[in-house]
Amino acid sequence: MRNLNLDHLQTLITIADLGTFAAAAQTLHLAPPTVSLHIKELEARMDAALLVRGRRQAELTPAGEALVTEGRKLLLASDDLVELVQRRASGREGVVRVGMSAGVSTRLLPLMLETLIARSPGVEVRLEAVGSSESIKRLKAGTLDIGIVASPQPATAEIMMTPWRNDPMVALVPSSWDPPELVTAEWLAGRRWASFAPATQMHGLISAWFRQAAQKPRPFLTMSYPGALVSLAVASQSAALLPLEIIDEQRLSSDLAIRHLSPQLMRPMALACRVAQYPNPAVETVLAVISEFGN
Structure with missing residues (x-):
């Protein structure tokens, strides 16, 4: 059994709207015999008479009225489907x-x-x-x-x-500690500092930075949430080693100081x-x- 042809359905709806085969042919840019063929094939598919040709215009049969009413919904759904596919294809949805x-x-x-x-x-x-x-x-x-x-x-x-991104790592240090302009591994090793959990890349980066200076200090605390590390520094509980990009300098408390590391440490x-x-x-x-x- 053949599927319903949407072009044939559009032809029927256009005839219903305009009243004549000729007007539908002109609007759809089809030859009159093509319009007649569409209706003939549609009636064969439906196994029902859909139109009655009058002297002045064509009129829908009850079956034709039902098909036109539901067909409008089908064509609208078809247009929506095409738009959905096009949005997906263009990356807009x-x-x-x-x-x-x-x-x-x-x-x-x-x-x-x-x-x-x-x-x-x-x-x-x-x-x-x-x-x-x-x-x-x-x-x-x-x-x-x-x-x-x-x-x-x-x-x-x-x-x-x-x-x-390739961002520099910095130390967020309580200002009361009077930190140097550049924080070294030797200076930080003797103080409380906190950073990311051992399973993270940044923990490995920081450990390697300390080892480069022959230092092996243990962190005061390790966490996976950057905001908690900042909060620790705000409370003057420890320094925090973080990527500079994470820190919002405009909202940073005056009780904290941002210090770059020496030697420089980058987080790619x-x-x-x-x-x-x-x-x-x-x-x-x-x-x-x-x-x-x-x-």
Whole structure:
């Protein structure tokens, strides 16, 4: 059994609206015999008479009226479907799952989302706080679309890595400690300091920075949430080692001082996504927006 032809249905509705085959042919830019053929094939498909040709105009039969009434809804749904497909194809609509490591700035995230909403309001971003290694696993499994991860990561043919940001690490120190202009590993080793949990890339970076100066101090506290590290420093409980990009200097208390490290320590991050034969346009849209906030 053949499916309903939407072009034939449009022809019937146009005749119903305009009253004659000739007017419908002119409006649809079809030859009159083609209009007649459309109706003939549609009646054969429905196994029902749909139109009665009068002396001046064509009139719908009861079956024709039913088909025109419901057919209008079908054509509208068809137009909506075409628009949906086109939005998806152009990257203006879709759901994109993004995994973020603990070091991603809570200051940058709202700016990225605002840009995306302004540019592609139909794209929904679902954010998940996951570690870099877990992001890579979930990208391979297909449960994440994009990962904002620590760099470098082990090379794999399945995942494409693009450098995103390379931010200096700094010490957030209580001003009452009278910190030097540049904080060294030797100066910090004798004081309380806190940083990210051992499973994170930044813990490894900081440990290597201390080892470079032949220091092996243990942190006063380790956490996975940057805001908690800042709060510790505000309470004068410890220094906090953080990426400079995370710190909102305009809102920083005067009781705290930002000090760069000596030697300099950088925190690199990358954007990770699956290598796909047919890239998802919505994912490409989100990647493009996030990339704009790289350095």
